[in-house]
Amino acid sequence: xSTLRHLRKARPRTTYDxxxxxxxxxxxxSQANWRVYNDSATGGRPGQAPTLMRTMPDGTTRPVxxxxxxxxxxxxxxxxxxxxxxxxxxxxxxxxxLAQHRLIGTWEVPTVVQRTKAFKLLKKMNVTNIKVRIVKx
Amino acid sequence: MIAMQxxxxxxxxxxxxAFADEETLDPDTANTALLALGRDLQALxxxxxxxxxxxxxxxxxxxxxxxxEAVDNIVRDFRLExxxxxxRTADVLQxxxxxxNISVFFDLTDEDLLxxxxxxKMMEALGADLEALDPAFLRKLIDAFAVIAPDxxxxxxxxxxxxxxxxYLEEALAADDPVRLAELEAKRDAEx
Numbered sequence: 001x002s003t004l005r006h007l008r009k010a011r012p013r014t015t016y017d018x019x020x021x022x023x024x025x026x027x028x029x030s031q032a033n034w035r036v037y038n039d040s041a042t043g044g045r046p047g048q049a050p051t052l053m054r055t056m057p058d059g060t061t062r063p064v065x066x067x068x069x070x071x072x073x074x075x076x077x078x079x080x081x082x083x084x085x086x087x088x089x090x091x092x093x094x095x096x097x098l099a100q101h102r103l104i105g106t107w108e109v110p111t112v113v114q115r116t117k118a119f120k121l122l123k124k125m126n127v128t129n130i131k132v133r134i135v136k137x
Numbered sequence: 138m139i140a141m142q143x144x145x146x147x148x149x150x151x152x153x154x155a156f157a158d159e160e161t162l163d164p165d166t167a168n169t170a171l172l173a174l175g176r177d178l179q180a181l182x183x184x185x186x187x188x189x190x191x192x193x194x195x196x197x198x199x200x201x202x203x204x205x206e207a208v209d210n211i212v213r214d215f216r217l218e219x220x221x222x223x224x225r226t227a228d229v230l231q232x233x234x235x236x237x238n239i240s241v242f243f244d245l246t247d248e249d250l251l252x253x254x255x256x257x258k259m260m261e262a263l264g265a266d267l268e269a270l271d272p273a274f275l276r277k278l279i280d281a282f283a284v285i286a287p288d289x290x291x292x293x294x295x296x297x298x299x300x301x302x303x304x305y306l307e308e309a310l311a312a313d314d315p316v317r318l319a320e321l322e323a324k325r326d327a328e329x
Contacts, residue, residue: 025160026255029152029204032145034262049254065254080264082257083325084303085296086244090257113312117305124329 019072019103022051024063034079037110037137041068041075050074054097064097066105074098077108077135081117088125095127108135139274140185143232144192146266148208150174150239152200153259155207163250170242175215177235182228183221190217229274233281234288237297239263241289244296268309279306302328 026049028035039046044067051063052074068075076094081087098105107130109115118132151174154167181189190212197208212218240263243256270278279301286297301307302325311317 025158027156027158027161028258029156029201029207030149030262031200031204032149032262034265038258065252079261080268081305082260082264082303083305084244084260084299086253087257087260087303090254093253 019052019069019074019101021069021074022053022063023048024051024065025049026065033137037079038067038077041066041077041108043069043075052097052101052103054093055100064093066094067108070106073104073106075106075108078114078118079110081109081114081121083117083121088121091121091125091127091130095125095129098129103129105130107132109133110135110137139271140188141192141195142266142270143235144189144196146239146263147174147178147189147211147235148193148196149259149262149266151211152204152207156203157255161252161255166246166250173238174235177231177238178211178215178217179220181220181231181235183223185232186217186221190221229277229281230285233278233285236263236267236278237282237285237289237300240300241293241296245292264304267304267306272310275306275310279310 023045025047027047028038038044043050049065049067050069051065053061054064055061066074067077094105107118109118109132112134115132115134122128122130122132151171154162154171154174157167178186178189193208193211197205200208240260243251243260243263246256267275267278282297282300286294289297296303307321308318311321
């Protein structure tokens with residue numbers, strides 16, 4: 001009886017639709033290591049970048065590019081971490097679009113040094129929906 | 138060695154400008170950037186430019202056919218052999234100017250002309266290339282950024298002044314010195 005009462009209270013788990021991934025053309029002709037690294041992200045496609053549509057304050061939408069998709073996680077491979085204006089703007093863009101789609105993002109970086117920089121940058125910007133992990137080239 | 142590293146940076150930039158699709162990069166903006174790069178290359182020291190041309194040949198040989206053509210064209214279109222023959226003299230300031238101009242292009246080009254995520258990607262590649270430079274040359278380059286910064290105005294000047302900070306270049310030089318790294322980290326935290 002008590003078990004049944006417990007079941008009655010149980011709420012159905014909220015389920016979310018799978019991420020609505022779009023694909024944008026991305027042409028890099030460089031043969032350098034960074035390009036190979038970016039192209040080899042899980043779920044990536046050669047010559048294309050997975051995108052999430054970001055809804056702007058005026059209601060228009062713009063794509064935010066990533067490098068790969070793994071289940072409910074979108075992946076951005078970062079060959080190096082920078083702390084510059086457009087890099088910070090990208091962090092804000094990614095965090096916002098991930099929140100809009102109720103997703104978590106993952107930055108994949110090649111070394112411990114880059115991971116440390118990434119942690120610090122995300123912490124400074126109070127971003128909690130992007131994780132960081134090392135994926136060696 | 139340094140010429141090859143700088144040649145890779147320039148070649149990556151040229152390939153991006155030459156092959157980016159129109160949705161990613163406005164074609165007129167790409168042409169303007171290419172012309173500016175050409176002027177910067179022509180102004181290089183003749184000895185260094187000779188090494189750079191040789192490095193382009195090596196890079197082209199390891200590229201796909203269309204990329205090879207684009208790298209070969211750097212030398213032909215920008216008349217770099219002629220520039221060598223004129224035997225101009227220059228120094229690290231001119232290499233710093235090339236790097237600074239590439240950075241300013243990616244950092245400050247309007248979002249409607251250059252896809253912002255793609256520009257971040259290119260800057261990440263540039264950052265790793267700079268970190269990998271010979272430490273003595275990187276030291277000179279960092280100091281040179283401060284010298285050339287007044288040649289730029291507004292946001293571009295701030296961007297050039299901030300290159301070492303933004304790319305963590307002082308940290309790259311201090312990689313084996315934990316005390317210096319701690320100092321740099323404290324300074325960075327204080328600036329934030």
